[in-house]
Amino acid sequence: MSDSRMLASSTSTPAVLENRQNAAHQHTPAKGFLERLRGQAGSQYEKNTSVHPSSIGPHPPREQLKERRETSIRWAPLNIGLERRLQTFVVLCHTLTIAIFLTVFFFTCAIPLFWPLLLPYLVYTSLFSTAATSGSLSGRCNLLRSLGVWSIYASYFPAQLHRSEPLLPTRKYIFGYHPHGIISHGAFAAFATEALGFSRLFPGITNTLLTLDSNFRIPLYREYALAMGIASVSRDSCENLLTNGGIDGEGMGRAITIVIGGARESLDALPNTLRLVLKRRKGFIKLAIHTGADLVPVLAFGENDLYEQVRSENHPLIHKLQMLVKSIMGFTIPLFHARGVFNYDVGLMPYRRPLNIVVGRPIRVIQQHDRGKINDEYINHLHTLYVQELERLWEEWKDVYAKDRTSEIEIVA
Numbered sequence: 001m002s003d004s005r006m007l008a009s010s011t012s013t014p015a016v017l018e019n020r021q022n023a024a025h026q027h028t029p030a031k032g033f034l035e036r037l038r039g040q041a042g043s044q045y046e047k048n049t050s051v052h053p054s055s056i057g058p059h060p061p062r063e064q065l066k067e068r069r070e071t072s073i074r075w076a077p078l079n080i081g082l083e084r085r086l087q088t089f090v091v092l093c094h095t096l097t098i099a100i101f102l103t104v105f106f107f108t109c110a111i112p113l114f115w116p117l118l119l120p121y122l123v124y125t126s127l128f129s130t131a132a133t134s135g136s137l138s139g140r141c142n143l144l145r146s147l148g149v150w151s152i153y154a155s156y157f158p159a160q161l162h163r164s165e166p167l168l169p170t171r172k173y174i175f176g177y178h179p180h181g182i183i184s185h186g187a188f189a190a191f192a193t194e195a196l197g198f199s200r201l202f203p204g205i206t207n208t209l210l211t212l213d214s215n216f217r218i219p220l221y222r223e224y225a226l227a228m229g230i231a232s233v234s235r236d237s238c239e240n241l242l243t244n245g246g247i248d249g250e251g252m253g254r255a256i257t258i259v260i261g262g263a264r265e266s267l268d269a270l271p272n273t274l275r276l277v278l279k280r281r282k283g284f285i286k287l288a289i290h291t292g293a294d295l296v297p298v299l300a301f302g303e304n305d306l307y308e309q310v311r312s313e314n315h316p317l318i319h320k321l322q323m324l325v326k327s328i329m330g331f332t333i334p335l336f337h338a339r340g341v342f343n344y345d346v347g348l349m350p351y352r353r354p355l356n357i358v359v360g361r362p363i364r365v366i367q368q369h370d371r372g373k374i375n376d377e378y379i380n381h382l383h384t385l386y387v388q389e390l391e392r393l394w395e396e397w398k399d400v401y402a403k404d405r406t407s408e409i410e411i412v413a
Contacts (some may be wrong), residue, residue, distance in 0.1 A: 074344040087156035088341060090149055092349060095183065101221040125222065132216040132225075132232040135240025137208065139226030150195035157302070159189045159355035161196035164393075167362060169204025172242050172293040173255035174284055175359070178276050178390065180265040181303035182336050186355045190298075191257040192228050196357070207255040208241055233258060235287070242291040251291065257298070258284055266334050271305045272406040274394065278387065279413045285379050285386070292367030295386050297360040299393040301401035306350035309336035356401040360389045387411060 093100065108114040131139055167173060177187045190196045191209040198207060210233035216222040231237050238256055246253040259265075261277040268275040288295050340347025363385050368374050394402075394409040 073346060076342050076344065083155075086152050088349070090153045091156045092341060094153060094185075094188070095348065095350075097224070098215075098218060098221050101224060102218065105219045122219065125219065126217070132213065132222065133234055133237040133240065135231070135237065135242075135244045137206070137229060137231070137241075137245065139223070140229040141227040142229075144227050145192070145229055146194045150189070150193035153193070154189045154195040157185070157306075157350070157352060157355045159186060159196060159357065161190045161198065161201060161357050161359070163201050163359045164361045167202050167205060167296070169202075169247070169253045171362070172246065172251045172253070172291065173205065173296050173362065174242075174288050174293045175207070175255055175257040175296045175298050176260045176284060176386070177257055177298045177300065178260060178278075179269060179274060179300065179303050180259050180261040180263070181269045181300070182266055182307045182309070182334055183350070184259055184303070185306060185350060186300040186303050186357045187257060187259055189355070190357045192230055201359075202255075204247075204253055205255050206246070206253060207257060209257045210237070210259075213237075231256075235283075238287055239291060242287075242293050251293075255293075255296075260284060267309075268412075269304045269307065269309065269334065269336075270311065271308060272402075272404050273304060273410075274402070274405070274407070275410045275412055276390070277413065278390075278411050282379055282383055285382050286371070286374060288365045288382070289368050289374050289378065290371055292365060294365050295363040295382065297363075297386055297389045297393065299358050299360065299390060299397070301356040301358065301397060302354050305353045306355075307334075307336040307338045309334045354401070356397070358393050358397055358401075360393050363389065 109118060175191065177184070177191075187209060190198060191207050199205075208229055208231050211225065211230055213232040213234050215225060216232055231241060238258075241254060241256050242251040244251060260281050265275075265277040268277070285295070287293070336348075338347060338351050339345060339349050341349060363382060365382065366378075390411075391409060398405060398408075
């Protein structure tokens, strides 16, 4: 068969061969045309595609490598100095204070030798003790408040306390701290310790940071809080603090610090924002009128920047659950995170971001002993002055301490 084919091809007529050559010539593109076609295709490819040639093949593009690096956990190096390690340790202990004291308490409960001491202690603190509300400050320990460990705590962020003007030690004051943040680290550093020099900036004034009354039902922790000069935020406690003791026995020279926004405001503690729950918060105004205490707004720049949290407005079910917990327990649980002890991306340790607590100018209050005679117009007037002073602090210091803000101050319900 192969021989017959070879014979047929060799015996083709000249006319047939010429026709085949002409057809081949007509259907084969010229060499220059091919080069131009390849050039156009190449230029069109480079013009329309955004994929870098290096991304073709087994190696990922540089953008993907960069994204992988940004989403990976950044671990702390081993050669960190002793000072920074001490700062981290102190802040960690403060963050876990309640857990530490509860662990010690349950450990002692497991030892029968301590039972004769624990039982009377629990009965006394649960039924008879009024140390958190009496206003006597009998458990306050100035030595503990002045320990050098609190300076290490404040230098972690670092935190600083600034005053707008001196305060007279012959008056009584209610410091309104804003914002609440997640844990109110700035309020603790400035008003529960001497780390930021409160007594030096405001000589002659004895200040008491207030917290939830439920915290004084935690065994052992309540003794620690009382020693730090912290008291209950209940109305009886506030009135006793501002009407007893002091230089005249009636509260002159005393001050209390209330985190006005409370647990509700912690849900709005988002970095680079300042959203204050204040419009309908007027109980502290009535307290100031009844006790004759001047109002002092305090604005903490950076308090909201210490943690990240899940935005509750994007998760209605989570928000409803948080508000339910608040209505039952008196506090809420934000879903927050920050950094860890050995990494910079995952954990419950606050970020190392500056805290600047600015104390505003006092607003003079005219005392009215009879609660029934307190005028609503006067309450609203003082509330307006208070908000205006907060806004003045924001406008004066926002370009210094809130350069990375994404919004302005916002006063909500």
